[in-house]
Amino acid sequence: MRKVIKCGLMAVVITGMGFLLSILPSSTYVRAQASTASSFITKYKSDVKKASTKYNLYGSVMMAQAGLESGWGQSELTQDANNFFGIKGAYNGQSVSMPTVEYNSNGQMTNTTANFKKYPTAYASFADNGSTLRNGTSWNTNYYSGTWKENAGDYAAAANALTGKYATAPNYGTSLIKIIETYSLDQIFGENRSDGSSSSSTATTDSSDSQDSASTSSSTDSSASTNQPDLTNSQTTKAAVSVNYSHGSGKDLVPLSAKYNKYYVYNHVKGSSQNEKRYSWTSLGVKNRVQVYLDMKATKQGTSGSWYRFRFYPTTKAKKFWVYAPALSFAKTYYGAASGKLVPSRTASGSLYTHILGSPTLSKQTTKLTSLKAKKHYSVNQTALQSTKSGPVLWYRLADGKTKGWIKGTNVLSFPSSIAMVNANGTKTISEAANSSYLYNNATTAITMQKHYKLAQVDLRAGTKVKVDKLGYKVKDKSLWYRIICPNTDTKYWISSKFLS
Numbered sequence: 001m002r003k004v005i006k007c008g009l010m011a012v013v014i015t016g017m018g019f020l021l022s023i024l025p026s027s028t029y030v031r032a033q034a035s036t037a038s039s040f041i042t043k044y045k046s047d048v049k050k051a052s053t054k055y056n057l058y059g060s061v062m063m064a065q066a067g068l069e070s071g072w073g074q075s076e077l078t079q080d081a082n083n084f085f086g087i088k089g090a091y092n093g094q095s096v097s098m099p100t101v102e103y104n105s106n107g108q109m110t111n112t113t114a115n116f117k118k119y120p121t122a123y124a125s126f127a128d129n130g131s132t133l134r135n136g137t138s139w140n141t142n143y144y145s146g147t148w149k150e151n152a153g154d155y156a157a158a159a160n161a162l163t164g165k166y167a168t169a170p171n172y173g174t175s176l177i178k179i180i181e182t183y184s185l186d187q188i189f190g191e192n193r194s195d196g197s198s199s200s201s202t203a204t205t206d207s208s209d210s211q212d213s214a215s216t217s218s219s220t221d222s223s224a225s226t227n228q229p230d231l232t233n234s235q236t237t238k239a240a241v242s243v244n245y246s247h248g249s250g251k252d253l254v255p256l257s258a259k260y261n262k263y264y265v266y267n268h269v270k271g272s273s274q275n276e277k278r279y280s281w282t283s284l285g286v287k288n289r290v291q292v293y294l295d296m297k298a299t300k301q302g303t304s305g306s307w308y309r310f311r312f313y314p315t316t317k318a319k320k321f322w323v324y325a326p327a328l329s330f331a332k333t334y335y336g337a338a339s340g341k342l343v344p345s346r347t348a349s350g351s352l353y354t355h356i357l358g359s360p361t362l363s364k365q366t367t368k369l370t371s372l373k374a375k376k377h378y379s380v381n382q383t384a385l386q387s388t389k390s391g392p393v394l395w396y397r398l399a400d401g402k403t404k405g406w407i408k409g410t411n412v413l414s415f416p417s418s419i420a421m422v423n424a425n426g427t428k429t430i431s432e433a434a435n436s437s438y439l440y441n442n443a444t445t446a447i448t449m450q451k452h453y454k455l456a457q458v459d460l461r462a463g464t465k466v467k468v469d470k471l472g473y474k475v476k477d478k479s480l481w482y483r484i485i486c487p488n489t490d491t492k493y494w495i496s497s498k499f500l501s
Contacts, residue, residue, distance in 0.1 A: 047123040055130035059189035064179040081118035094118040146283035164319020242301040248362030250295035257329035340416025341377035352405025366405040434499030
């Protein structure tokens with residue numbers, strides 16, 4: 001994914017991952033003879049009204065965007081190509097090439113030339129923008145559904161729904177609202193704010209995080225049961241609660257839980273700010289259990305539940321939101337003691353962390369792997385296994401003088417043992433496929449597992465429930481093993497995870 005940076009008012013481009021706010025050098029795109037905002041509005045209001053009506057969008061928002069992105073028609077791109085929104089690509093095979101400054105997901109900036117859509121008329125540009133907002137992206141047709149009139153209660157809600165989606169600037173929606181109110185675009189298009197309030201808002205606080213559920217009818221927010229839950233601004237103001245915050249590295253990537261859509265998303269920890277705003281997941285274009293990046297954890301005074309700040313993209317400039325912990329699904333992690341030494345890979349993208357990535361505590365980077373000594377053997381004192389959909393993920397904790405921190409198994413060149421063992425506590429059932437399998441009586445770090453008995457020889461059979469007290473991960477073939485305790489005895493054996501359910 002590449003994101004274009006612009007300076008001035010020309011702002012939004014299309015990239016492989018959607019619309020991203022960017023800035024182009026004003027010296028390149030601003031002409032001496034510029035039209036005023038009022039003449040721009042007068043000139044294009046009929047085209048905007050026609051396009052916004054066609055796609056059931058707010059004309060005031062479309063006009064504000066066009067004015068913001070084109071510098072009220074002053075940009076070279078607008079004058080040469082009727083492109084009011086800085087959209088890249090080709091329109092019916094037509095495009096113009098212009099210099100721009102871009103940076104990739106790693107933050108590397110380059111001067112380059114890009115092709116931008118060239119439209120035959122101004123209306124074609126407005127209509128193309130409307131089509132994009134109505135039809136979404138290739139991976140999510142409802143990506144911009146928060147801007148649709150049937151979902152957004154007024155122009156302010158629609159403008160705010162563009163923040164973090166059409167543009168990454170956190171004040172993008174606020175900028176559009178200011179333009180709308182400055183030039184009375186809402187009156188021009190007959191779209192007055194439904195609540196009659198200004199662009200700032202306050203929120204009712206709720207002392208119980210358990211009532212944050214989107215389906216809880218007892219919520220103090222009266223709109224929880226309405227048909228327009230995308231953005232709710234209550235008019236009642238209460239004192240903000242005290243919140244304790246802790247920061248993470250922003251590298252913790254965690255999937256949403258199965259019940260994520262039962263919880264709302266906020267711009268602040270719920271109850272911590274009088275400028276609180278609440279969003280539904282659908283207004284953010286989320287329809288499935290996507291993964292999100294976490295960079296902050298919070299606990300409200302007098303409560304035990306946690307809140308997390310997240311973003312949808314790895315870039316730190318992406319729009320950030322807060323959500324209650326049950327909306328997230330942290331991978332279950334098993335820990336165990338370890339000894340020996342390992343040789344880390346000095347990969348440029350790897351690091352040591354205070355905690356395992358994706359854990360509820362959130363991680364902080366301690367050392368970049370490139371700063372470690374090449375081919376040196378570092379002592380370890382702990383190991384861990386994370387249970388993920390794609391299989392177990394192995395971690396080791398380095399404890400070698402001042403070099404401390406967790407390293408992912410994929411960044412290890414030489415392991416301290418052939419088997420990593422961690423503590424576990426649970427119950428499993430021997431499957432039908434295990435009838436002819438072997439049990440093993442040893443899984444030390446020094447030697448491999450030793451074959452012992454068939455199931456029948458120790459009076460174990462399919463369907464038997466057994467307790468588990470350890471997990472073993474064989475580094476060579478990445479297989480997972482369980483140490484089980486035979487019923488009514490203290491005898492313990494190792495068995496492949498393939499034969500347990």
